[in-house]
């Protein structure tokens with residue numbers, strides 16, 4: 001059984017077919033990247049598998065279970081996490097408080113507990129703090145735990161956004177352009193972090209435009225073009241695939257990644 005299996009998925013927006021009958025499998029504990037030119041359908045495909053869009057047709061199986069129609073919060077409880085843009089962080093709150101929000105998603109305290117501060121609520125608060133600190137440790141941000149998000153660098157914010165997803169205890173993490181807007185050295189650092197996440201057993205699925213980064217870290221790449229899957233394989237297979245070179249990367253881009 002595949003970890004995530006996408007079967008014949010199609011998404012239409014009015015008359016436009018953004019994703020066109022794509023079959024794809026994601027392996028557990030690996031890094032999978034989705035690439036393709038602008039408008040190829042990457043974000044749409046990504047949002048179909050992480051539950052943010054519902055397909056026009058086709059099915060998605062997660063550990064053999066049909067998750068095609070389940071709401072996003074149910075997906076989160078099954079272990080499907082998605083990182084948000086750093087602009088979704090609460091700038092005035094501390095780094096650790098931001099991450100605690102991620103963990104809260106999975107804890108059981110209800111409004112009654114929150115108002116009357118029951119023992120369970122206190123225990124959960126402590127646990128949420130410990131989990132948040134563990135996630136910050138993992139991404140190398142524990143030393144900034146008590147710092148307001150507004151004062152940390154863009155790269156640090158990206159790591160905090162990843163910690164937030166990690167704190168939900170996911171089985172798979174979806175990262176949308178994790179390295180956008182940061183320098184090459186920081187990009188390398190993030191690639192290392194993604195490898196560390198995958199090595200810890202959490203499956204990583206990403207869209208990224210930085211080709212060198214993708215080629216250096218992905219176990220498997222899918223190439224979309226005009227909504228259709230035109231290739232899938234290892235970085236080496238993709239770099240040398242004539243269809244990909246023709247449709248997307250072009251001779252110069254290939255020279256760049258080799």
Ligand SMILES: Nc1ncnc2c1ncn2[C@@H]1O[C@H](COP(=O)(O)OP(=O)(O)OP(=O)(O)O)[C@@H](O)[C@H]1O
Pocket residue numbers: 013016017018036037038039040041042043044045
């Ligand atoms: N909510 C929407 N409503 C209508 N059309 C949409 C919507 N989202 C995406 N599209 C269209 O679907 C097509 C695929 O878009 P998508 O954003 O998935 O591509 P992409 O490969 O992620 O592009 P980019 O690299 O530029 O982000 C585009 O033609 C886009 O205009």
